Amino acid sequence: MTKSYSGRNFVALENIDLDLPRGSFASIIGSSGCGKSTLLKIMAGLTPPTSGSVMLAGQPVMGPRVETGMMFQQATLFPWLTAIENVLLPIGIKSGKAAAEQARQRALDLLSLVGLSGFDNAYPSELSGGMAQRTAMCRMLITDPEMLLLDEPFSALDELTRDFMNMELQRICMSRQATALLVTHSISEAVILSDTVYVMAARPGRIVKRLEIDLPRPRTLDMMTQPEFGAYVSEIRNHLDKGAFL
Amino acid sequence: MTKSYSGRNFVALENIDLDLPRGSFASIIGSSGCGKSTLLKIMAGLTPPTSGSVMLAGQPVMGPRVETGMMFQQATLFPWLTAIENVLLPIGIKSGKAAAEQARQRALDLLSLVGLSGFDNAYPSELSGGMAQRTAMCRMLITDPEMLLLDEPFSALDELTRDFMNMELQRICMSRQATALLVTHSISEAVILSDTVYVMAARPGRIVKRLEIDLPRPRTLDMMTQPEFGAYVSEIRNHLDKGAFL
Amino acid sequence: QELKQVTVVLPHPGAIGHFPMHVARCEGYFEKQGLNVTVQAVDGSGQVIQAIAAGQGDIGNPGPGPLLSARAQGVDVVMFYNHFAKSQFGILVAQDAPFKELTELKGKVIGVGTADGAEVSFARSMLTAAGMTEGTDYTFLPVGDSGPAAVAFQRGDISAYAAATADAAILRTRGMEVRDFTPEAFQGFFGNGYMATRAYIDANPDVIKGFGRALVQGAIFGSDPANREKVLACSAKANPQEAEDRVMLEALFDNIRLRVQPLDPSKGWGYYSPEAWKAWEDSLVASGGLKAPLPDLDKAYTSEFVSYWNEGVNP
Amino acid sequence: MTIATDRQHEFPETVWTQRVSLINRLPQPVAITLLVFAILAIWQLVALSGTVSPIILPSPARTAQDIVEVGASLFTGGYVFGAFLITLQEVIISFLMATAIGATLGMIVGGTAFGERALMPVIVAIDTMPKVAFAPLFLSWLGFGIASKVALATFIALFPIIVGAAAGLHAADENARMLFRSIGATPWQTLVRLRIPMGLPHFFTGLKIAAIGVVGGAITGELVGGGQGFGALIRVAASQLDTPRVFSLICYLSVMGLMTFGLVAWVQRRFVFWHRSSSIGNG
Amino acid sequence: MTIATDRQHEFPETVWTQRVSLINRLPQPVAITLLVFAILAIWQLVALSGTVSPIILPSPARTAQDIVEVGASLFTGGYVFGAFLITLQEVIISFLMATAIGATLGMIVGGTAFGERALMPVIVAIDTMPKVAFAPLFLSWLGFGIASKVALATFIALFPIIVGAAAGLHAADENARMLFRSIGATPWQTLVRLRIPMGLPHFFTGLKIAAIGVVGGAITGELVGGGQGFGALIRVAASQLDTPRVFSLICYLSVMGLMTFGLVAWVQRRFVFWHRSSSIGNG
Numbered sequence A, B: 001m002t003k004s005y006s007g008r009n010f011v012a013l014e015n016i017d018l019d020l021p022r023g024s025f026a027s028i029i030g031s032s033g034c035g036k037s038t039l040l041k042i043m044a045g046l047t048p049p050t051s052g053s054v055m056l057a058g059q060p061v062m063g064p065r066v067e068t069g070m071m072f073q074q075a076t077l078f079p080w081l082t083a084i085e086n087v088l089l090p091i092g093i094k095s096g097k098a099a100a101e102q103a104r105q106r107a108l109d110l111l112s113l114v115g116l117s118g119f120d121n122a123y124p125s126e127l128s129g130g131m132a133q134r135t136a137m138c139r140m141l142i143t144d145p146e147m148l149l150l151d152e153p154f155s156a157l158d159e160l161t162r163d164f165m166n167m168e169l170q171r172i173c174m175s176r177q178a179t180a181l182l183v184t185h186s187i188s189e190a191v192i193l194s195d196t197v198y199v200m201a202a203r204p205g206r207i208v209k210r211l212e213i214d215l216p217r218p219r220t221l222d223m224m225t226q227p228e229f230g231a232y233v234s235e236i237r238n239h240l241d242k243g244a245f246l
Numbered sequence C: 001q002e003l004k005q006v007t008v009v010l011p012h013p014g015a016i017g018h019f020p021m022h023v024a025r026c027e028g029y030f031e032k033q034g035l036n037v038t039v040q041a042v043d044g045s046g047q048v049i050q051a052i053a054a055g056q057g058d059i060g061n062p063g064p065g066p067l068l069s070a071r072a073q074g075v076d077v078v079m080f081y082n083h084f085a086k087s088q089f090g091i092l093v094a095q096d097a098p099f100k101e102l103t104e105l106k107g108k109v110i111g112v113g114t115a116d117g118a119e120v121s122f123a124r125s126m127l128t129a130a131g132m133t134e135g136t137d138y139t140f141l142p143v144g145d146s147g148p149a150a151v152a153f154q155r156g157d158i159s160a161y162a163a164a165t166a167d168a169a170i171l172r173t174r175g176m177e178v179r180d181f182t183p184e185a186f187q188g189f190f191g192n193g194y195m196a197t198r199a200y201i202d203a204n205p206d207v208i209k210g211f212g213r214a215l216v217q218g219a220i221f222g223s224d225p226a227n228r229e230k231v232l233a234c235s236a237k238a239n240p241q242e243a244e245d246r247v248m249l250e251a252l253f254d255n256i257r258l259r260v261q262p263l264d265p266s267k268g269w270g271y272y273s274p275e276a277w278k279a280w281e282d283s284l285v286a287s288g289g290l291k292a293p294l295p296d297l298d299k300a301y302t303s304e305f306v307s308y309w310n311e312g313v314n315p
Numbered sequence D, E: 001m002t003i004a005t006d007r008q009h010e011f012p013e014t015v016w017t018q019r020v021s022l023i024n025r026l027p028q029p030v031a032i033t034l035l036v037f038a039i040l041a042i043w044q045l046v047a048l049s050g051t052v053s054p055i056i057l058p059s060p061a062r063t064a065q066d067i068v069e070v071g072a073s074l075f076t077g078g079y080v081f082g083a084f085l086i087t088l089q090e091v092i093i094s095f096l097m098a099t100a101i102g103a104t105l106g107m108i109v110g111g112t113a114f115g116e117r118a119l120m121p122v123i124v125a126i127d128t129m130p131k132v133a134f135a136p137l138f139l140s141w142l143g144f145g146i147a148s149k150v151a152l153a154t155f156i157a158l159f160p161i162i163v164g165a166a167a168g169l170h171a172a173d174e175n176a177r178m179l180f181r182s183i184g185a186t187p188w189q190t191l192v193r194l195r196i197p198m199g200l201p202h203f204f205t206g207l208k209i210a211a212i213g214v215v216g217g218a219i220t221g222e223l224v225g226g227g228q229g230f231g232a233l234i235r236v237a238a239s240q241l242d243t244p245r246v247f248s249l250i251c252y253l254s255v256m257g258l259m260t261f262g263l264v265a266w267v268q269r270r271f272v273f274w275h276r277s278s279s280i281g282n283g
């Protein structure tokens, strides 16, 4: 699959080929600007690839699909909706107002899960950067998507919150047999969460390394201190593209 | 100094008291939503404190000051300007068009320093999240501010780029004797860069720990493997607010 | 000899309605009097008077009603040449309508241009003279110009239309058969005439003299059927668009030619009779167009130049 | 550099945020009154200078006197009151109709390629036409009652609403659109729940212009198509060169316009509360 | 799930992005032509039905014939050409003046508390007044030349521009304002380099409405204030109940309006290229 942006004549993505078995967790890691967000948007069916195709459950993806939940790099909350209304938006869109009303309690639970209880009636302008990001996370989770596409979902969170959220994400994916694809800049986050880590390089955006993480499920934070974990981390670090600066 | 947001009746910041000697580098670390961005905005003179005052060089800060450069949590690039025009904006504002034209080469140098050579004529809509963030960084640096206020400046960058940018930031601050205050979620970033690390806790936002980092300058990335470094990191981690989730 | 500039302000851009003046322009009568006349058109008599009062024009051509209103407000403007010496107004009914007498309009709705136009006072006077009172015996419905009036006829909203006689010609030419229903006795309700401020008249008596004389010459020239083509050509020169529809132009001309004829030819062209002015004032006061009779009605008009104008040009 | 809890040096917020010029600190009623007085003073000066005839521009004093007279008739239920009611009724109905039709057409124009590329040029072409020319058409279809005036006023007020609504539908940015697509929103839902709320500031710009246009439209309708409202009163006064009356009637019309405009502005403040204070995706 | 470089299954972009309805895929000229034909067909039907007298609504055929006649005079430099030039001149001058004055007033209204709280209500009050009532004033000050028509047309077109400009100045969000404050921008610089560019989409909404208003304004000026332009031609034709001529003159006016509108839309596309495609701070 290839993607180029007309106008700026360079190839954003070239010959990307990746494969996500149902229920698996994959991560993409790569330098800034290498095309991760573009790849995610293509997989979500939000942008057409210039050539090639995306297959989901044997069907080509020709547009957004309901089973897919996507979390964008920007929180993209709507200023006229409170936090909880933002979270309930996808339910309202998919199943109407009554369903959204019924899901209210679930939304409140999700908000308190991410540490935002008490902020359900705050407007986006009253939320901090990390709080907005967590709200966007709840908005994606509320529909129980089978397939999660996450674009740097925890970039604005502190380490502890992030660790906690990582574990929650794993729990959610495992309990629902959901497939997940995570874009992250944190190598340890990628390793602790994933079955497979893809390392991308830039210009043109391409996959330079595919690494299977053979750690038992469920993963725990303690595993980070294990030597295998360190080995994976340094292997990935070695494959990361240093060209841009050094 | 205290800050409360009317409307939502809680205290965002309470009794904050911090002291930045000229030429020093301080970091603030704290859980998401604890009030770091609010504090930075107050220090930049962009929002008035509810009570108390900010003194800079013996003078109370009553509004934005030219010597202060601030980098916001959001990139806030202007869509009608290309990357380089965005970078040159502060020069144009302060010293007019001609000065901006003269600073063009410096802007190009800064852009290539952050790995964006070739993107100077790209519009913000054509930049990735991390690229936008780096452009915003260049925009702050172009005016050689004496005082840098940085709100999670590297959150969208991969580890390697981030490490590189950290070292560049240190070099810039040292060569200019600039004072810097960095908000970050990366404990190791805080330790490697700072003379002092402040740990904040939430509700109300307050400083719970002030830690001097006694590592020699200039810092190098190798220092991260030293035992003192690890000790600082774990000390800070211990002071981080776990209340929100656990 | 340098020509004296005179700006004439008309209430409507049409040319044929002022054919004596246009004839005088294209036959060079004004030049002979030492005048160079330019014509401007505004929207209605009120604006004509406003333009004259503002000094944007020298001579205007409003209706008598607005002129008296202006005088009531202390603006010293004077009508000096009776252009439409015969009534411009009439009551029109459909050609095939059964009405023969005014009294047959009892219980009917009569369309008027505006709630207060000159034709309203005129129609009211006629109907009052026929022994009918507004409200009980008939009602007025303001319908606007002749276009909406045609609509109102077709919709059956009105049975008669009080309007300028030119409207009858226009409606007829456009295939809407109407007939004029106005008793002869009301022809004395003269229409628009030439006016200027008292100050202008006093300062420029020669202009008034020359202007009126050229008008009389133009009017006489125009009343001669032999000059018909020339008159129409003069009018077309002043407003080519109006003349594009030849049938319409002729119909209008035939109507207007009659209206500019003096009611009493022995008094000369342009003459104002005090009785006719009194009748106008009474009618305006009765209709509310004037709050009270004017203390100096005789200052609203003058016939002082009539004899000079008509000297030696007798038909 | 120090940041200290320094209670001796409390700076009141007004001093802090910005030095507000004196004129900006005047309370609204005072500022308006001052401005209106300034205008009245200039007006009086012009009127006194004698350069303008009183049948063109009456003095403020003379106008004020007439305003009292008209007010007397208005508030005691005289004929002015009747005319006022008729015009008010026309204004309200026309505004509601223009809003409904304009929003619909605006959505077609802003929301579909067909609307934007084919309908819009046609709407622009129609709107350029002097609407007064359509008055006879409305009269012949709708008669001489208020319906024909409402039609004309609606017609006149329509265009700003269409343009505002259409522009508003383009206000949503790419990220927000993508988000809606990703949650499987139908084009209709994207319209109703993203593009319309996002476009409200633009829509209200159009509505505000229309709120004024509709008053002018109703008056125009009465001027050209007969009728019993304020337009007829103005026309009578104008033809009698009763300029003070024209001006005083116009003053009352202004009040009507101010009220519709104020209403729209108030609704906007309530419904577009987030505008200016924040934008999408900011924490 | 697979993502593969699967050259057999290339999906052309049009199929992919969205299923576009047939009507949306018509090329613009075809779509406009179809729409215009539909309107003409309805018009012809109404005209044939006999419910409306030809004095009120001429048939399209009759109008077309007149359009040809008028066109002949227009393109051979006849009196229609002269009138066209005059009106065009008025439209251009008025539009430029309205833009300049409207932008200035809009900035005062949107940019200062005084403007917003005191000036705006006064402007609204003035704008509610039937502008035709001011025609005699302009006439008495500026005479019968084009100046008085330009004044009226400018006056009429002013308000949408003011509202658009004022609304635009509120479009910049808090983050962008803070950034400007942090780089030490003066209020003036913030205005020129942030609030104005941010407000351009709103400003253009106002300009588009004004581009149309100015044509109507010039015609109104000619109708009420004399003059030699299209307005006078329309008035003569209307008074002769020469409705086909009225309609054909109006059609030419439409072309003028379409041109000014199109020009504004073109300028907008060039200068506000970022609108819709992106918003502040998005990567």
Ligand SMILES: Nc1ncnc2c1ncn2[C@@H]1O[C@H](COP(=O)(O)OP(=O)(O)OP(=O)(O)O)[C@@H](O)[C@H]1O
Residues within 6 Å of the ligand: A125, A126, A127, A128, A129, A130, A131, A156, B005, B007, B008, B012, B031, B032, B033, B034, B035, B036, B037, B038, B039, B073, D283
């Ligand atoms: N404009 C505002 N109105 C009301 N409350 C606000 C406003 N801005 C921020 N807050 C509140 O103030 C608190 C601190 O916000 P702030 O943005 O300073 O957090 P932060 O420490 O920067 O968090 P993060 O790491 O997530 O960016 C939050 O609880 C937030 O809800």
Ligand SMILES: Nc1ncnc2c1ncn2[C@@H]1O[C@H](COP(=O)(O)OP(=O)(O)OP(=O)(O)O)[C@@H](O)[C@H]1O
Residues within 6 Å of the ligand: A005, A007, A008, A012, A031, A032, A033, A034, A035, A036, A037, A038, A039, A073, B125, B126, B127, B128, B129, B130, B131, B156, E283
């Ligand atoms: N709309 C667009 N038009 C043109 N080029 C674009 C567009 N969007 C992205 N690009 C380019 O495509 C490349 C990949 O962008 P993308 O956003 O996918 O990067 P990324 O890997 O997500 O980076 P980051 O980690 O910084 O978010 C970049 O070089 C960017 O400049």
Ligand SMILES: [Mg+2]
Residues within 6 Å of the ligand: A036, A037, A038, A073, A151, B128, B129, B130
């Ligand atoms: Mg990205």
Ligand SMILES: [Mg+2]
Residues within 6 Å of the ligand: A128, A129, A130, B036, B037, B038, B073, B151
């Ligand atoms: Mg923050």
